[in-house]
Structures are given as structure tokens and as C-alpha cells.
Amino acid sequence: xxxxxxxxxxxxxxxxxxxxxxxxxxxxxxxxxxxxxxxxxxxxxxxxxxxxxxxxxxxxxxxxxxxxxxxxxxxxxxxxxxxxxxxxxxxxxxxxxxxxxxxxxxxxxxxxxxxxxxxxxxxxxxxxxxxxxxxxxxxxxxxxxxxxxxxxxxxxxxxxxxxxxxxxxxxxxxxxxxxxxxxxxxxxxxxxxxxxxxxxxxxxxxxxxxxxxxxxxxxxxxxxxxxxxxxxxxxxxxxxxxxxxxxxxxxxxxxxxxxxxxxxxxxxxxxxxxxxxxxxxxxxxxxxxxxxxxxxxxxxxxxxxxxxxxxxxxxxxxxxxxxxxxxxxxxxxxxxxxxxxxxxxxxxxxxxxxxxxxxxxxxxxxxxxxxxxxxxxxxxxxxxxxxxxxxxxxxxxxxxxxxxxxxxxxxxxxxxxxxxxxxxxxxxxxxxxxxxxxxxxxxxxxxxxxxxxxxxxxxxxxxxxxxxxxxxxxxxxxxxxxxxxxxxxxxxxxxx
Numbered sequence: 001x002x003x004x005x006x007x008x009x010x011x012x013x014x015x016x017x018x019x020x021x022x023x024x025x026x027x028x029x030x031x032x033x034x035x036x037x038x039x040x041x042x043x044x045x046x047x048x049x050x051x052x053x054x055x056x057x058x059x060x061x062x063x064x065x066x067x068x069x070x071x072x073x074x075x076x077x078x079x080x081x082x083x084x085x086x087x088x089x090x091x092x093x094x095x096x097x098x099x100x101x102x103x104x105x106x107x108x109x110x111x112x113x114x115x116x117x118x119x120x121x122x123x124x125x126x127x128x129x130x131x132x133x134x135x136x137x138x139x140x141x142x143x144x145x146x147x148x149x150x151x152x153x154x155x156x157x158x159x160x161x162x163x164x165x166x167x168x169x170x171x172x173x174x175x176x177x178x179x180x181x182x183x184x185x186x187x188x189x190x191x192x193x194x195x196x197x198x199x200x201x202x203x204x205x206x207x208x209x210x211x212x213x214x215x216x217x218x219x220x221x222x223x224x225x226x227x228x229x230x231x232x233x234x235x236x237x238x239x240x241x242x243x244x245x246x247x248x249x250x251x252x253x254x255x256x257x258x259x260x261x262x263x264x265x266x267x268x269x270x271x272x273x274x275x276x277x278x279x280x281x282x283x284x285x286x287x288x289x290x291x292x293x294x295x296x297x298x299x300x301x302x303x304x305x306x307x308x309x310x311x312x313x314x315x316x317x318x319x320x321x322x323x324x325x326x327x328x329x330x331x332x333x334x335x336x337x338x339x340x341x342x343x344x345x346x347x348x349x350x351x352x353x354x355x356x357x358x359x360x361x362x363x364x365x366x367x368x369x370x371x372x373x374x375x376x377x378x379x380x381x382x383x384x385x386x387x388x389x390x391x392x393x394x395x396x397x398x399x400x401x402x403x404x405x406x407x408x409x410x411x412x413x414x415x416x417x418x419x420x421x422x423x424x425x426x427x428x429x430x431x432x433x434x435x436x437x438x439x440x441x442x443x444x445x446x447x448x449x450x451x452x453x454x455x456x457x458x459x460x461x462x463x464x465x466x467x468x469x470x471x472x473x474x475x476x477x478x479x480x481x482x483x484x485x486x487x488x489x490x491x492x493x494x495x496x
Contacts, residue, residue, distance in 0.1 A: 021223055022257035024239025024275040027434070031085065031231050033266030036459055038083035041093070044465045046076050048194045049100070052186045057178045067107040068119075068175060071182075075101035090228050091132040098126040100183070121176070123183055125154025130191060134228075140221025141208050142235065147195045149188035156180040198469045205437035205472060212431050216241050216282040220434040231263055237434060239271065241279040243286040251278045256451030265456040267441070269433055271379075271386070272452040276337035279431075280346070289331035291419055294357065295324040299418060302410050306354060309407065310366045323358040329419065332370075337377070341448050344377040345393065352397070352411070369399040373415070381444040381455050385430035390423055392416050437471075438463030 029037075054071035080096040100123040108115045128151045135145035156176045211217045219240045227234040242249050255277070258270030283289050298306075303325055335348045350371045355363040374394040380387055395412045433441075441457040 021238075022253050022255065022272070022274070023223055023236035024253060024255070024272050024278065025220065025237040025434070026239075026258045026260060026270040027235045027237065028260045028263075028268040028270075029233045029235075030263045030266060030268075032264075033459055034083055034085065034233075036266060036461075038081070040461050040465055041083065042078060042081055044194070045093075045095075045191065046078060047466055048190050048198075049073060049076055049187065052183070052190050054104075054179070054182050054186055057175065057182060065109040066175060068179065069105050069107070071102055071104040071179070073100055074103050074120075075099075085228050085230055085233055086131075087228050087230065089131045090134045090226065090233070093128075093130040093132065095126070095128040097124075098128070099124045100126055102179070102183070104179075119158050119175075121156060121158040121179060123153045123156045123180065126187075127152050127154070128187060128191070130188075130195075132195060134233075135225045136222035139208055140223075140238070142203050142206065142222060142226070144195050144200055144203070147192050149191055151184050151187035153180050153184045156183075199465075201472045202436050202465060202469055205468065206434045207432055208434075210432070211244060212241070213429065214244070215286040215288050216243055216279065217247065218242075218431055234260070239275045239278075241275075241282040243282045245286060249282075249285065251281055258452040258454070259449075260454060262454070262456060265443075265445075266458045268454050268456050270452050270454045273337045273339050276339075276346075276377075276388075277334070280337070281334040284331060284334040289335075291329045291422060292326065293329075293418070294326040297418075298325050298327060299414060302414055305407070305410055306366075310354070323356050326355045326357045326363065327414075328353045328355070329371075339448055339451055339453050341450060343448060344379055344453065346375040346377050346390065348373045348375065367399065369397050371411075372396045372398070379446055379453060381433070381441055381446070381457065382430065384433050384435055384440060386433055386455075387430035388427055390420060390427070392420055436468070438465070438468040 050073045052073055056071075057068040058066060060066070077099040078095055080098070082092075082094045084092050084094075086092045102121045102123065104119055104121070106115070106117055106119050128149070130150075131148045132144050133146040135143060137143045137145075156179060158176050158179070206220070207218070208221050209217060209219050219238045219242060221238050223236045223238055227236075240251060240253070242251075251274075253272075253274045255272040255274035258272050260268045260270050262268055280289075306325060329350055329352050331348060331350045333349050335346050338345050338347065348371075350373070351368060352371055353368045354366045356366060357363045372395075373392065375390045376393045378389040378391070380389070392412070392415050395408070395415060397408050397411060435441075438461055439459055440462050441455075442460050444455055444457040447454050447456065
């Protein structure tokens with residue numbers, strides 16, 4: 001019994017770690033961001049309520065027979081509305097004292113009098129209380145998992161005119177009561193469809209597993225359900241890159257977990273060292289952290305110096321003394337990222353192989369030396385793409401031949417003027433941050449912390465909710481965009 005208890009105590013730390021994997025990427029939406037979402041969401045709700053379909057109403061009272069059909073919403077006034085975070089319930093959308101104007105076709109028969117026309121009506125004191133619960137689905141995507149709704153109409157009035165006005169007013173009690181009931185019964189089903197179907201199709205546009213380029217992909221699956229307070233909504237994403245040749249590869253996360261304390265901006269996005277380390281590890285696993293320069297691509301000044309340094313070896317190769325030089329810079333281990341309040345740096349270990357390449361003969365290696373470099377990294381946001389600009393900070397070479405130490409300065413120049421532009425050209429596309437289509441960042445500010453960095457920004461809608469939803473409206477026969485499999489990189493600049 002005691003042995004079992006000891007074993008349980010030993011396993012407990014690993015069980016806790018497994019149940020709470022630290023995120024590589026974290027997003028916080030604040031109440032200020034929610035206010036912007038409310039403005040766009042209110043327009044969407046108005047559009048949905050205007051499309052309410054009300055069943056025909058017919059009946060009789062004594063000698064009166066009536067039929068009400070073709071009910072259409074002509075106007076909406078949703079002046080008093082609120083959208084709030086609420087712990088446990090996640091999102092609460094409340095509309096008070098709204099009004100809905102209607103127009104419908106009437107058919108009345110009273111004894112031998114038959115009348116047909118239209119009636120204008122208004123529903124006042126409309127109250128709608130909606131609760132949306134958010135959760136991650138099986139693919140790790142954020143979804144509206146459940147919705148509860150309560151709708152009521154305090155008053156309804158129908159305006160009548162014409163020779164049979166007294167008759168209409170007598171019948172209005174039956175007509176208005178029936179219309180009030182039918183209308184109130186259609187509000188919640190309309191909003192339920194808008195939330196569980198249409199808004200979830202918008203959330204489907206958030207990338208989960210996407211290919212970044214021809215070499216690597218990114219996994220933005222949620223690790224757990226959202227965490228909601230009265231002021232914020234926090235989302236923990238895996239934030240792990242993977243090589244396309246090994247899509248199931250997992251890199252264990254030992255980095256510091258990002259902590260977002262700020263609430264002043266609409267949204268905050270935090271990235272840990274793990275996020276960047278997994279990207280470099282994936283490129284290393286893909287075998288693409290190699291740069292080769294040969295012939296005319298080798299700077300002339302460096303070529304002259306190298307030929308002078310290795311003159312004896314080259315001279316012995318006569319008549320291949322004029323053969324072109326080849327420089328191969330190959331990273332020997334996955335680079336590591338370090339984030340401090342003072343800045344972000346990347347440590348790289350590599351080998352530089354210098355060879356002579358005679359025509360129609362095997363290459364002749366002149367030298368191989370180890371290199372240690374430290375790069376400074378400027379992280380910034382452009383659109384929805386996170387980008388990194390690298391610059392050489394420190395450089396050292398190690399070789400058994402002490403004479404080669406004189407090559408340090410020209411090789412550093414080679415890295416600064418030739419190699420670094422090639423690397424920055426490869427990384428300038430960046431990687432997309434997981435936001436729905438049509439929503440973009442503005443006024444971004446990057447702040448470094450110990451072990452992670454945050455990007456604080458405001459939001460704006462470059463596309464309306466309706467525009468994006470109509471673009472991705474799910475088809476009845478296909479569960480579009482629900483797969484967690486990676487998608488090929490888009491060539492459309494608007495998607496960045």
C-alpha cells in the first residue's frame with residue numbers, strides 16, 4: 001500500500017504536466033475587442049432577424065374568417081444591446097426594448113363581405129437574451145458548442161384603415177395575439193441557426209493545421225476550452241511548427257508559458273520561445289538549413305583571399321588551379337531562440353566547408369571549420385502575418401589551423417552582406433496568426449518579456465461578417481472546412 005502511494009506521488013508531476021501542456025501561442029481578447037465585435041455582430045443579427053419566416057395565420061370567430069400570410073419584417077430598431085463576457089457561460093448577448101415593424105397580407109370574410117389587402121404592424125418591447133458557450137472541437141478548433149435563447153414581446157399593435165376598420169379592430173385581438181406568438185417563436189430558432197451554423201462557418205476560417213511553405217507547417221489547434229473572465233477571453237494554442245516530411249512529429253514544450261496581464265488593447269497575442277524553436281527545428285529536420293555559394297556567387301574579394309590562404313593546396317592541383325571555389329554553410333544543430341526583455345536572439349551552430357570544384361572531377365575540400373553565430377531578431381506584425389527580420393550580432397570560427405583565424409573578418413562580411421539577405425528573403429512571408437477571415441490587426445506594439453513576447457493590437461473588420469459567411473456558407477451535402485488536415489499555402493495576398 002505504501003509502495004503504491006509512493007509510486008502515485010512520483011507519477012503525479014508528469015500527470016499534471018500532461019493535463020496542462022503549455023501553449024506556444026496564446027491569444028487574449030479584451031472587453032474593448034468585444035465591443036468592436038458587438039458592433040459588427042449587431043448588424044449581423046439585424047440581417048438575420050429581417051429574414052425571419054413567420055407561418056401563415058388563419059382562423060374564424062363566429063361569422064368572421066381571416067387569413068394572414070406573406071409576413072415580412074420591414075424595419076428593426078435594436079438600440080439597447082449589450083455583449084459581455086461571463087464566466088461559465090462565456091458570451092451573453094442581450095437586447096432590450098427593441099422594436100420590429102411588420103407588413104403582411106390580409107384576407108377577411110364577414111358574411112358576404114370579402115376584403116383583401118395589407119396591414120402594417122409593430123412589435124414593441126422586444127427582449128432577447130442569448131448565451132453562447134464556446135469550446136474546442138475534436139480538431140482543436142474554436143466552436144460555438146451550445147446556445148440558449150429566450151425571446152419575448154411585450155406589446156404588438158396593428159394599424160387598420162378603410163371602410164371595414166371597425167371590423168378589423170374587433171378582429172385585431174385575435175390577429176395580433178396570434179402574430180405576437182408566432183413572431184416570438186421564430187426569433188430564437190433564427191438566432192440559433194445564425195450561431196451554430198453561420199458563425200461556426202466563420203470560425204472555420206481560422207487556420208488549425210496549415211502549410212506555411214513547401215517545407216514546414218503550423219499547428220494552431222486549441223489545447224483546451226477557452227478561459228473566460230468578466231473582462232477577457234483567453235485561448236491557448238499549441239503553436240507548434242512541423243516538417244512536412246514528418247507531419248506527425250511532436251516537439252516537447254519545455255519553454256516558459258506566456259502570461260498576458262494587459263487589458264488596454266483589443267487583443268494580445270503571445271509567443272513563447274517554443275513557438276520559434278519549433279519553426280527552426282522543423283526547418284532543420286526538413287534539411288533546408290544549408291546555403292551554397294559557388295563560382296561567381298562567391299564575393300571576389302573573399303575568393304582572392306581564400307585562394308591566397310590555400311595557395312599551396314591549390315597549386316598542387318595543377319592544372320585545376322583556376323577551378324571555381326564552392327562554399328557550403330550547413331547548420332549542424334537546430335537553432336535556439338532566446339527572448340529577454342532587452343531583445344530576441346537566435347543562436348546558430350554551423351559548419352563552413354570550402355572546396356575547389358574542378359570540372360569533370362570530384363570536389364577537393366580545402367578546409368572545414370565550425371562557426372558559432374548569434375543573430376538578433378526583430379519580430380513584427382504585418383497584416384495577420386508574424387514576420388522576423390534577422391541581423392548578425394556575433395560571429396566566431398573554430399579551426400585546427402590557426403592560420404584560418406585571419407578569415408574571421410571577411411567571413412563575417414560574407415554573412416552580413418550575402419548570407420543574411422538570403423535568409424531574410426526566405427522568412428519575409430511570415431506565418432499567419434489564427435484570426436478569422438475579414439478581421440485584421442492595427443496599431444501593433446511588440447513587447448519582450450522573459451521567455452516570451454506579446455503583440456498588443458487593436459482590431460478592425462476589413463470584411464463584414466455577412467460577406468465572409470456567404471463566401472464559406474456550408475453546403476448541405478458537405479461538411480466544408482471542418483477537417484484538421486493542413487491546407488496548401490494560399491497565393492492570395494488578401495489572406496495574409
